[in-house]
Amino acid sequence: MTVNGRTEGRRKRVPRQEREQQIIDVAVTVFAKRGYHAASVDEIAELAGISKPMVYLYLDSKEGLFLACLRREADRLVAAFQSAAKAGGGAPELRLHAGLSAFFAFVAEHRDSWIVLHRQASELSEAIASAVADARRAVMAEVAGLVWDGIAESDGGARLDDEDADFVAHALVGAADSLTDWMGGHPGQSPEGVTLRLMNMVWVGMGRVLEGEVWVPAAPPSREG
Amino acid sequence: MTVNGRTEGRRKRVPRQEREQQIIDVAVTVFAKRGYHAASVDEIAELAGISKPMVYLYLDSKEGLFLACLRREADRLVAAFQSAAKAGGGAPELRLHAGLSAFFAFVAEHRDSWIVLHRQASELSEAIASAVADARRAVMAEVAGLVWDGIAESDGGARLDDEDADFVAHALVGAADSLTDWMGGHPGQSPEGVTLRLMNMVWVGMGRVLEGEVWVPAAPPSREG
DNA sequence: TAGTAAACTTACTAGAGGGTAAGGTAGCCC
DNA sequence: GGGCTACCTTACCCTCTAGTAAGTTTACTA
Secondary structure, eight states: OOSSSOSSSOOOOOOHHHHHHHHHHHHHHHHHHHOTTTOOHHHHHHHTTSOHHHHHHHHOSHHHHHHHHHHHHHHHHHHHHHHHHHHTOSSHHHHHHHHHHHHHHHHHHOHHHHHHHHSOSSSSOHHHHHHHHHHHHHHHHHHHHHHHHHHHHSTTGGGOOHHHHHHHHHHHHHHHHHHHHHHHHOTTOOHHHHHHHHHHHHHHHHHHHHTTOOOOTTSOSSTTO | OOSSSOSSSOOOOOOHHHHHHHHHHHHHHHHHHHOTTTOOHHHHHHHTTSOHHHHHHHHOSHHHHHHHHHHHHHHHHHHHHHHHHHHTOSSHHHHHHHHHHHHHHHHHHOHHHHHHHHSOSSSSOHHHHHHHHHHHHHHHHHHHHHHHHHHHHSTTGGGOOHHHHHHHHHHHHHHHHHHHHHHHHOTTOOHHHHHHHHHHHHHHHHHHHHTTOOOOTTSOSSTTO
């Protein structure tokens, strides 16, 4: 059965722009379901209601098709984060909160997009791997910027530098990645709830560290203070 | 050029047990370098100084070979974490610290093992995917247990339950995952240093949250308290 | 309504690589 | 040394699917 075009009778002709988007739509779902290698261009073409050479004409190769999927979904995700962060208010932690919330909402709503972005990283060509890496770097830079703003604004700012901001950003993004799995096992949890928990876990700790509280393995956390 | 057996002349006969381990050794490096699909059994066999049918005789199939790699490396990683945690002392945070430290050390030392475990998750058969998931679950359970102990020991323990412990474990493991990338860009950082930063970021925050400090998006963190 | 460009198809090729059939050889025990 | 078992090889097949050559049809324009 086809998705676009009717199952029987004449298929409608569609301008290139629109057809490309239809192909990418289908490809995202198929790549998400089967993974890059197990996905066949034949299947994608058929589900898109089109024949294989059209896919090659428009997207060049299987890799080109996957890259197109990757780029489109990455752009959407980054845009969702950025615009939410921008609209999130003045304080860095509010912007970070808004961005994270948008991220979790995006993942909840566009499962296939997230699977394609998240679970296909390696295994693939240079070009694809670097596209994935670029997307992650973009998010990371965004988050690191917010963290850095948060550090700079605080009283103890001099204590930490941008390497620390980068560290925190990696930890945060990794935690968010992993929490998408946790969300899968807890369907009752809203993206906002997850965001709030994460912010509490990380931001409060960061604030305390900035104020000079330090944990070292020898002594229990702070009980005697 | 071969790795085991000499390049020219008679190859030595080797008992099955030992040969299997040699094959798996080679396979881990090749899978890490090329990814599951791009890796060919021919290449693995050749690098192992052996012919292809031997691989099939001992490991059944390409998938079986990969599973063997996965299981062996996962066992090693989990064992490293567990034994370090066990030896890490009585307090949960000390055990967690020791386990994380062992994890980062393992990743630093066994890069290929980590790549195989980490970057090959999807894309693969049911059996492989679930083997990866099992390994992750094992680590997750371990971490969640330690987190839970930490919560239970604290004064404010009633405030959080084991769902929270699970949440924190996911965040922690995800952060640790992601920080392996960060380590790649900061070769000067020791595993211990990374562990310490992470503990400070998370554990201090958790302690504070347990004591009742809560961050909500409307107000800035704690400045007025 | 002829011309034409873009949209589209059928039917094929190529080759990579997983998997195997059939057989050879080293060591060991009686 | 005869035979048995475990180790090991050569040489092959066969499927699967990315990619393409060549041709067809629709729709728009003049």
